[in-house]
Amino acid sequence: MKVWKFIPLLMMCVQSVLPGQLQVVSTYGYIGDIVSRIGKERVEVVTLARGDYNPHVIIPKPSYIAKLRRADLLIINGGQLEIGWLPQIIRQANNGAVQPGGRGFLDLSMHVHLIDVPTGVSRELGDVHPEGNPHFFLDPDNIPAIANAVTARLVELDSDNQAYYEANNKELYALWQQKMKGWEAKLKPFKGEKIVEYHRIFDYFLHRFGFTIVGTIEPLPGIPATTKHIADVEKLIGQEHVKFIFQDVYNPQDASEYIAKRLNVKLLILPHDVGAVKEADNVFSVFDEIVRRLTNV
Numbered sequence: 661m662k663v664w665k666f667i668p669l670l671m672m673c674v675q676s677v678l679p680g681q682l683q684v685v686s687t688y689g690y691i692g693d694i695v696s697r698i699g700k701e702r703v704e705v706v707t708l709a710r711g712d713y714n715p716h717v718i719i720p721k722p723s724y725i726a727k728l729r730r731a732d733l734l735i736i737n738g739g740q741l742e743i744g745w746l747p748q749i750i751r752q753a754n755n756g757a758v759q760p761g762g763r764g765f766l767d768l769s770m771h772v773h774l775i776d777v778p779t780g781v782s783r784e785l786g787d788v789h790p791e792g793n794p795h796f797f798l799d800p801d802n803i804p805a806i807a808n809a810v811t812a813r814l815v816e817l818d819s820d821n822q823a824y825y826e827a828n829n830k831e832l833y834a835l836w837q838q839k840m841k842g843w844e845a846k847l848k849p850f851k852g853e854k855i856v857e858y859h860r861i862f863d864y865f866l867h868r869f870g871f872t873i874v875g876t877i878e879p880l881p882g883i884p885a886t887t888k889h890i891a892d893v894e895k896l897i898g899q900e901h902v903k904f905i906f907q908d909v910y911n912p913q914d915a916s917e918y919i920a921k922r923l924n925v926k927l928l929i930l931p932h933d934v935g936a937v938k939e940a941d942n943v944f945s946v947f948d949e950i951v952r953r954l955t956n957v
């Protein structure tokens with residue numbers, strides 16, 4: 661009879677999923693990190709996209725479908741950032757729990773204010789973001805709004821642990837407040853600094869900390885630089901006394917390097933998400949690393 665006592669224990673050991681644990685799938689690393697901080701051991705989070713890949717053009721893997729099939733909750737960035745790769749995974753996973761519009765689907769772009777909303781949209785204008793700029797995570801001021809939306813949804817799906825999720829959200833908020841003070845102090849001397857970006861991925865960060873964006877190296881979103889456009893950007897850099905080029909880790913760097921060298925401008929390769937560079941391993945260290953790379957020149 662004694663052996664029966666061990667069976668439940670044994671079953672717990674072989675199960676990778678703890679009973680009652682919410683299964684969450686996030687599209688990008690920053691979402692996964694925020695969910696882990698709020699859900700801790702009450703949730704299991706799987707993130708689909710790698711942080712050092714181009715977030716607009718993730719190549720879907722069959723394993724993504726299996727992960728989504730088991731999920732209770734899918735959390736996406738939204739603002740059409742996943743439009744090129746996620747809809748087919750949702751379709752193939754065929755999981756009724758995580759369909760857009762349902763309780764098991766959370767679109768974070770609905771909880772923040774989007775900037776750069778185009779007035780007229782046409783594919784001739786390049787691979788535009790028709791709902792506005794979806795890279796809102798890069799304004800650290802949006803972290804509490806994202807965390808609140810995640811907390812509310814975890815509470816909705818698992819109300820027994822409401823106090824637990826809310827306490828973890830408070831803890832995240834306190835850390836955010838402390839971090840924000842540090843970033844603001846370090847970036848104060850850069851207020852009004854004029855910069856050029858490769859793609860408009862750092863707009864939120866730049867607006868938040870008072871930089872002025874004078875141009876982009878890609879002539880239109882998603883379109884590589886041309887010789888004519890590079891000449892225009894060089895002229896602008898000279899006229900506006902631009903000192904920095906901000907570039908992500910995944911786009912080709914040759915045009916930026918060419919301009920930086922010719923005009924003696926500092927090229928900064930910066931993380932846009934958790935996992936984009938090894939130092940940026942959580943939502944706070946993404947900004948720590950941007951600030952460090954910017955202030956260390």
Ligand SMILES: [Zn+2]
Pocket residue numbers: 716789794795859860861881
């Ligand atoms: Zn973009």
